[in-house]
Amino acid sequence: MSPHEFWDYLVPGVALGALYAVIAIGYTLVYGVLQLINFAHSEVFMLGGFGSLIVLTSLTPAHPSAPISVLLVLVGLVVSALCGGATAYGLEKVAYRPLRRRGAPKLVFLISAIGASFFLYNLAGKLFGRDPLPMPHLYDNNVVLTVFGARVTITQLLLLVCALLMMVGLDLLVNRTRLGAGIRALAQDPETASLMGVDTDRVISRTFVIGGLLGGVAGFLFGLNTQVSFTMGFNPGITAFAAAVLGGVGNIRGAMLGGLLLGLVESFNVPLFGEEWRYVAAFVVLVGVLMFRPAGILGVKIGRAA
Amino acid sequence: MTSTTAGVATEVRAGVATEVRAGVTAEVRAGAAVGATVPALLELAGLRVDHGAITALKGIDLTVRQGEVVALLGANGAGKTTALRTISGLLRPAAGEVRFGGERIDGVPAHHVVGLGIGHSPEGRRVFADMSVLENLQMGAYRFGRAAPEDLDRVFGLFPRLAERRRQIAGTLSGGEQQMLAIGRALMGRPELLLLDEPSMGLAPIIVAQLFDIIGEINAQGTTVLLVEQNAAQALRLADRGYVLETGEIRMSGPAAELLHDPRIREAYLGESAA
Numbered sequence: 001m002s003p004h005e006f007w008d009y010l011v012p013g014v015a016l017g018a019l020y021a022v023i024a025i026g027y028t029l030v031y032g033v034l035q036l037i038n039f040a041h042s043e044v045f046m047l048g049g050f051g052s053l054i055v056l057t058s059l060t061p062a063h064p065s066a067p068i069s070v071l072l073v074l075v076g077l078v079v080s081a082l083c084g085g086a087t088a089y090g091l092e093k094v095a096y097r098p099l100r101r102r103g104a105p106k107l108v109f110l111i112s113a114i115g116a117s118f119f120l121y122n123l124a125g126k127l128f129g130r131d132p133l134p135m136p137h138l139y140d141n142n143v144v145l146t147v148f149g150a151r152v153t154i155t156q157l158l159l160l161v162c163a164l165l166m167m168v169g170l171d172l173l174v175n176r177t178r179l180g181a182g183i184r185a186l187a188q189d190p191e192t193a194s195l196m197g198v199d200t201d202r203v204i205s206r207t208f209v210i211g212g213l214l215g216g217v218a219g220f221l222f223g224l225n226t227q228v229s230f231t232m233g234f235n236p237g238i239t240a241f242a243a244a245v246l247g248g249v250g251n252i253r254g255a256m257l258g259g260l261l262l263g264l265v266e267s268f269n270v271p272l273f274g275e276e277w278r279y280v281a282a283f284v285v286l287v288g289v290l291m292f293r294p295a296g297i298l299g300v301k302i303g304r305a306a
Numbered sequence: 307m308t309s310t311t312a313g314v315a316t317e318v319r320a321g322v323a324t325e326v327r328a329g330v331t332a333e334v335r336a337g338a339a340v341g342a343t344v345p346a347l348l349e350l351a352g353l354r355v356d357h358g359a360i361t362a363l364k365g366i367d368l369t370v371r372q373g374e375v376v377a378l379l380g381a382n383g384a385g386k387t388t389a390l391r392t393i394s395g396l397l398r399p400a401a402g403e404v405r406f407g408g409e410r411i412d413g414v415p416a417h418h419v420v421g422l423g424i425g426h427s428p429e430g431r432r433v434f435a436d437m438s439v440l441e442n443l444q445m446g447a448y449r450f451g452r453a454a455p456e457d458l459d460r461v462f463g464l465f466p467r468l469a470e471r472r473r474q475i476a477g478t479l480s481g482g483e484q485q486m487l488a489i490g491r492a493l494m495g496r497p498e499l500l501l502l503d504e505p506s507m508g509l510a511p512i513i514v515a516q517l518f519d520i521i522g523e524i525n526a527q528g529t530t531v532l533l534v535e536q537n538a539a540q541a542l543r544l545a546d547r548g549y550v551l552e553t554g555e556i557r558m559s560g561p562a563a564e565l566l567h568d569p570r571i572r573e574a575y576l577g578e579s580a581a
Contacts, residue, residue: 178451185434185445192432194416195394197449197495 001271007150009267015156015225017263018163022218023240024247024255025170026088026211032187032250033207036106039113040095041215042237043120044087048216049223049232050128051083052076053135060136069139073158076138076220084216085209091116092208097201117233125230132229159221166214167256173210174252183207187250235279239266242286248296257297261285344371345408347499347530348393352402353412355385355392362388364554365402370499375521375531377541377562379575380551386534387429389551390501393532394426395419406499421449425497429504429534431488435477439468442476442487446494453494460527461490464520482513489521499530506537518544538575542566550575 001009023045030038056076064072095116099109143151174180182203185193194200219228222236243262247254262282269281289297348370355363363385370376380386391397393404395416404412406422414422425446434442443461447453462469465486471479476487485505492500502521506514518540525531535541542548542562550558550571558565565571 178448181441181445181448184437185448188434188436189432191396191416192428192434193445194396195420195426195428196445196491197417197420199415199417 004149005271007148009271010264011147011150011152011156013264013267014260015159015163015263016267017260018160018167019218019222019225019259020236020240020243020263021256021259022163022166022214023236024243024259025167025252026215027241027244028247028249028252028255029183029207029211031244032252033183033190033204034096034100034109035250036096036109037113037241037249038088038091038096038208038211039110039237039241040091040117040120041088041211041240042233043117043124044084044091044212044215044233045219045222045237046121046124046228046230046233047087048080048084048219049228050124050219050230051216052080052220053133053223053228054128055079056138057136060138064138066139072138076135076224077162077217080216080220081213082216084214084219085212087120088208088212088215089205091212092205097205100204121230121233128230130230132227132232134227135223138224155224159225162217162221166217170210170214170252179203179206239279239282242282246286246289246296248298251296251298254296254298344373346370346405347372347374347407348532349405350389350393350402351405353389353392353399353404354401355388355397356400357388361400362554363392363399366551366554366556368549368556368559370530370532373525373528373530374547375525375533375545377538377545377548378532378534378551379536379538379541379548379565379571381536381575383553384551385554386551387503390426390428390503390532390534393419393501394424420495420497423496423498424501425492425495425499426501427485427488427492427503427505430507431481431484433476433479433484433487433491435475437476438473439476439479439487440472442491443468443494446491449495457494457496461493464493464523465490482509482517485509485517486520489517489524493524493529497529499532500524502531502533504534504536506535506540514540536575538571539566542571 023041026041026044027037030036030041056072059075060072061068095112096109099112139154141153141155144154144157145152174183182193182198185196185198186200186203190200219232222232239262240259243258244255245258246261247256247258262285265281265285266278269277273281346369350366350368352365352367353363354361354365366389368378368389378386378389388397392399392412395411395414395418399412403410406424411419411422420426434445437445443458444453447457467483468486468490471483476484479487489502489505505517505521509517514537521531521533522544533541533545542565545562547560548562548565549556550565558568558571
């Protein structure tokens with residue numbers, strides 16, 4: 001691989017990795033407070049994609065001017081965040097809370113999660129059709145800058161900036177706010193957290209919503225980069241889950257690191273081993289790392305900052 | 307005045323004679339003006355709590371008056387922790403009542419009970435091991451949104467060790483320091499009533515003595531204390547009154563000084579033969 005090619009694969013790898021990181025945070029947050037993998041999170045992502053697609057399709061003119069383009073992107077971000085947040089909120093209320101009330105075993109939560117996931121993506125297929133749909137043409141996806149000769153498009157830059165802002169925002173929320181303190185306390189010891197006045201049901205619900213906001217936006221950004229379809233959640237969902245485990249499930253900064261790593265691995269895997277191996281590499285890395293560090297790279301802790 | 311009436315009724319069941327002596331002894335003790343005229347802050351009446359098929363508390367009556375230190379003694383599994391957890395709202399009673407300041411609070415969820423003015427330092431300390439000392443104390447003030455500087459100053463005044471170690475991760479503290487942190491954290495919620503579950507557990511006697519001095523100081527500053535202990539001697543030396551719990555029932559109650567000299571207590575809990 002020439003140095004030039006290296007940068008050509010690095011840029012999309014970092015962009016994809018940032019996206020995986022944002023989705024992985026959704027898995028890791030929920031795991032932190034409930035010790036549960038929300039396998040329906042991939043559908044939160046998918047519905048964020050569809051929500052923004054539908055609204056933007058009805059709003060976008062044939063040739064949007066630059067200010068209109070900016071506005072449309074903002075609308076897309078807000079709508080996808082709301083759709084993702086609402087889906088996650090509903091999932092917690094319908095698929096998990098009743099089980100928690102009854103003190104159901106962990107396996108039952110898992111089955112409920114997978115059932116909810118099947119239900120949602122088949123529902124989306126029925127409602128929105130089973131063919132992939134492109135996002136409407138919001139802007140000309142020109143090259144905005146070059147890094148060591150590698151071209152960076154508007155979409156890639158947008159993706160990176162949004163992902164970065166979300167990660168910084170989330171980090172501040174978890175480490176600096178009252179809700180964040182509640183989330184961390186709940187992750188460490190739910191009962192003692194409630195003795196401090198933490199309303200655990202409410203904090204759990206809000207944790208789902210936060211993960212959903214991020215996941216929904218990731219669905220919109222992913223749709224901009226590729227297409228929107230009812231199965232779009234599957235591969236990014238599984239990869240982001242792997243990223244969360246890789247970084248240390250329950251560890252927010254671990255999820256960010258794991259996502260970035262798997263995005264890069266996936267991107268470089270294509271020139272090195274071929275397109276057909278694209279999704280394999282992530283799992284080879286996962287298995288490899290877990291053999292030596294079963295708790296993931298940064299370990300299984302949400303309460304600790306890093 | 308229903309609360310006072312109920313309080314008296316509870317005491318009648320516990321024994322009128324004991325009650326009168328409790329008042330006298332308390333006044334003798336370091337001028338702590340705790341008598342039958344002081345209103346009950348906490349009352350348990352006929353409290354029954356089940357753990358599945360097992361009844362952990364078989365209908366107990368217990369009163370804590372404003373300003374008192376009350377010791378709840380008993381062996382492992384007697385139901386002491388269950389009693390505290392029920393007061394805090396972590397457990398729901400199967401029958402009976404918990405009244406705080408005259409209001410029924412059984413059935414109020416734990417995260418609201420702390421807001422009523424009950425601080426709970428749980429069994430096994432349960433500090434947030436991955437948070438710093440300061441963050442743990444801030445969690446104690448969660449209900450206010452933000453820890454008041456004067457509350458932090460108060461806790462650091464009582465426990466200078468915590469001030470020295472405010473940036474340290476709580477999980478790396480010694481057992482005694484973790485116990486101080488658990489008590490300090492409970493104080494950050496400005497409780498009227500402080501529930502302490504076995505603060506002496508696993509600690510060296512010298513640390514226990516220091517800790518009990520500080521609990522006395524907390525009480526002197528105006529916080530009522532319900533102290534659960536297996537260490538009966540230490541607890542009774544600090545307490546105004548005591549209750550002895552055995553397999554879910556109150557077996558004895560009375561002024562601490564009397565319980566401390568009761569041969570049955572000395573035999574069962576202080577490891578002395580009843581010679």
